[in-house]
Amino acid sequence: MEIKFERIQLPSDLISPLKGFEKISVPTEVRIDPLTKRRSRIITWGLPSKGKFDFSQMVEESKGCFFCPENVFLKTPQFLKEIVPEGRICIGKAVGFPNLNPVGTYGSVVVLCHEHFLNLDQFTPEIYKEGLSVAIEIIRKTMAFDSDIRYWQISQNFLLPAGSTILHPHLQVIGDPIPTNEMEWLVNASSSYHKRNKTIYWNDLVKIEKGLGKRYITSIGKVHWFVAYAPIGFNEVCGSVEGPGSVTTLGKEEISSLAKGIVSTLKYYEAKDLNSFNFSIYSICDEASYQLLTRIISRTPIQPYYLNDWTSFEVLQSELTSNIFPEELCREIRPYFA
Numbered sequence: 001m002e003i004k005f006e007r008i009q010l011p012s013d014l015i016s017p018l019k020g021f022e023k024i025s026v027p028t029e030v031r032i033d034p035l036t037k038r039r040s041r042i043i044t045w046g047l048p049s050k051g052k053f054d055f056s057q058m059v060e061e062s063k064g065c066f067f068c069p070e071n072v073f074l075k076t077p078q079f080l081k082e083i084v085p086e087g088r089i090c091i092g093k094a095v096g097f098p099n100l101n102p103v104g105t106y107g108s109v110v111v112l113c114h115e116h117f118l119n120l121d122q123f124t125p126e127i128y129k130e131g132l133s134v135a136i137e138i139i140r141k142t143m144a145f146d147s148d149i150r151y152w153q154i155s156q157n158f159l160l161p162a163g164s165t166i167l168h169p170h171l172q173v174i175g176d177p178i179p180t181n182e183m184e185w186l187v188n189a190s191s192s193y194h195k196r197n198k199t200i201y202w203n204d205l206v207k208i209e210k211g212l213g214k215r216y217i218t219s220i221g222k223v224h225w226f227v228a229y230a231p232i233g234f235n236e237v238c239g240s241v242e243g244p245g246s247v248t249t250l251g252k253e254e255i256s257s258l259a260k261g262i263v264s265t266l267k268y269y270e271a272k273d274l275n276s277f278n279f280s281i282y283s284i285c286d287e288a289s290y291q292l293l294t295r296i297i298s299r300t301p302i303q304p305y306y307l308n309d310w311t312s313f314e315v316l317q318s319e320l321t322s323n324i325f326p327e328e329l330c331r332e333i334r335p336y337f338a
């Protein structure tokens, strides 16, 4: 196995007013992702959260939205009859329909629940089981209609810092004939690893991380949860599913495992006074060297005097940062998966 965990220390010396103007050395660590070779910088001195934010005014001002139960069947778009004859897809309380403002060939929304707003500790595995099942059904039905659409993401942007204009919890399901940048990097790197090693990177990584025990959280069924060695976002948690790289082959058990892992991560975020997050499931068909990957990251919480967590580093230098050492995050989050 060629998996290497490389890191570069970049200490910075200065005369500090905080230490009586003595010389100090401030450490910065750069980590290199073992698969994509992308560099990630660990910067742990960010501003702390200012505590729980009271959402009541925001909820009051925006309730009765298009996704609320009284409106969702009256004011949201319907699928083409050739794709979904019933117009929308419903499983339990989750409702899926096309996005009025799509950002790709097939853009859909899945409303997750009747509640207009949920705190992070109010999301349940049941909510995600139903929501992911609707998302997967949308993907299956769309692919039966248009088999060229091999690249899919099931994503969630929760609250404004994560890029969502609508408070009501929902997923985005986006499918295209071409990959996103991230999907292409994952597929190309997984494929060249496979060519060199004749093994699947994701199986090898899980084996190594399990052995090291520093970043491996747990497995739930066929889903392995771990913290990335070189995270690409704050408090990043990853889930890798044994088997094909597409969600279309997932059974009830794997969907349930994904739902449980997402909810466990959100409970940890809630305990850290965070309230906004993004996740993506990268679903790619017919790529034997790639296995289905999920990533969840927290975003700077909504609070007075909002601080954006993307600086010139992320936006203009393409160097992503983590606010916590992955090994520390792993230690902290394990109990939430128990």
Ligand SMILES: [Zn+2]
Binding pocket: 063, 064, 065, 066, 067, 068, 069, 115, 116, 168
């Ligand atoms: Zn609503």
